[in-house]
Amino acid sequence: AIGNLAGGIAHDFNNLLQIIHGYTEIMIMKKDKTHPDYQKLIEVKQTAQRATDLTKQLLTFSRKVESVMKPADLNHEIRQIHKLLERTLPHVINMELKLSDDLHSINADKSQLGQIIMNLGVNARDAMPNGGTMRIETRNEVIEEKSPETPEDFRLGPGIYAVLSISDTGIGMTRDSMDHIFEPFYTTKEVGKGTGLGLAIIYGIVTSHNGHISCTSEVGKGTTFDIYFPVFQKLLNA
Numbered sequence: 001a002i003g004n005l006a007g008g009i010a011h012d013f014n015n016l017l018q019i020i021h022g023y024t025e026i027m028i029m030k031k032d033k034t035h036p037d038y039q040k041l042i043e044v045k046q047t048a049q050r051a052t053d054l055t056k057q058l059l060t061f062s063r064k065v066e067s068v069m070k071p072a073d074l075n076h077e078i079r080q081i082h083k084l085l086e087r088t089l090p091h092v093i094n095m096e097l098k099l100s101d102d103l104h105s106i107n108a109d110k111s112q113l114g115q116i117i118m119n120l121g122v123n124a125r126d127a128m129p130n131g132g133t134m135r136i137e138t139r140n141e142v143i144e145e146k147s148p149e150t151p152e153d154f155r156l157g158p159g160i161y162a163v164l165s166i167s168d169t170g171i172g173m174t175r176d177s178m179d180h181i182f183e184p185f186y187t188t189k190e191v192g193k194g195t196g197l198g199l200a201i202i203y204g205i206v207t208s209h210n211g212h213i214s215c216t217s218e219v220g221k222g223t224t225f226d227i228y229f230p231v232f233q234k235l236l237n238a
C-alpha cells in the first residue's frame, strides 16, 4: 500500500518540483552574483534537486510490479556490483568476497538484485567512517522444519536457499535502532546524506522474491545482513 501511494504522489510531486526548479533557474540567470538573494536562490535550486532525487527513489520503491523474474546467478551480480563498489569505496575499507562455487540459481530480477547489493554496500561503507572490512559472502543453506531455536520472526518454510550475506566491521546498531531499520524514512544519517529508504526498498524486493532478510548487529563491532532466496526450481516435463 505504501508503494502505490508513494508512486502516485511521487509522480505529481516530481512535476511540481520541475516548476520550482525551472523558475528558480530563471531568477538565478537574471541576477548578478553579488545580489543579496543570489545565494538563497542557489539554495532553493539545490534543495529542489535533492527533493527530485528523493522522489526518484520513491518511484523505485513503488515499482515492485515491474520486476522481471528470471533464473539468476547471485555470484555474477555480486561480481558486477563489486567492481562498482571498489571504485567508490575509500581505501581504508577492505573488500572481501567469499562466493560459494556451487551456489544454486535463484529466480530473480537482476536489476533489483543489483539494487540490494549496492544499497547494503553503501550502508556498510557509511557504517565504517574510520575504515574496516566489508565482506560479501554467498552460500547454499537448507532450512529444516521450524525448531524451538528458530527466531520468531523467521518466516521461511523448509527448503533450499541461496544466501547473500553482507557484513561490516562498523559502528553497529542498538536493539532499538534495529527495530526500525526497515521502516521507510527511518534514518540516523544527516539531512542530505540518508533518506531512510534503502532498507525499506530492499525489504520490498526481498519479499517480492519470496525471500527473507535478517540482521544481526552489535554496537562498536559491526553488522551482518543475511538475505535468503528460494533456489530456482526447474520445471519438470509433465
Ligand SMILES: Nc1ncnc2c1ncn2[C@@H]1O[C@H](COP(=O)(O)OP(=O)(O)O)[C@@H](O)[C@H]1O
Pocket (backbone or CB within 6 Å): 119, 123, 124, 127, 168, 170, 171, 172, 173, 177, 181, 186, 187, 188, 189, 193, 194, 195, 196, 197, 198, 199, 200, 223
Ligand atoms: N551496516 C549498517 N551498520 C549500521 N547501521 C546501519 C547499517 N545499515 C543500516 N543501518 C541503519 O539503518 C538506517 C536505515 O538504513 P537505510 O534504509 O539504508 O537508510 P539510509 O542509509 O538512507 O539512512 C541507517 O540510517 C542506519 O541507522
Ligand SMILES: [Mg+2]
Pocket (backbone or CB within 6 Å): 119, 122, 123, 196, 197, 198, 199
Ligand atoms: Mg542506505
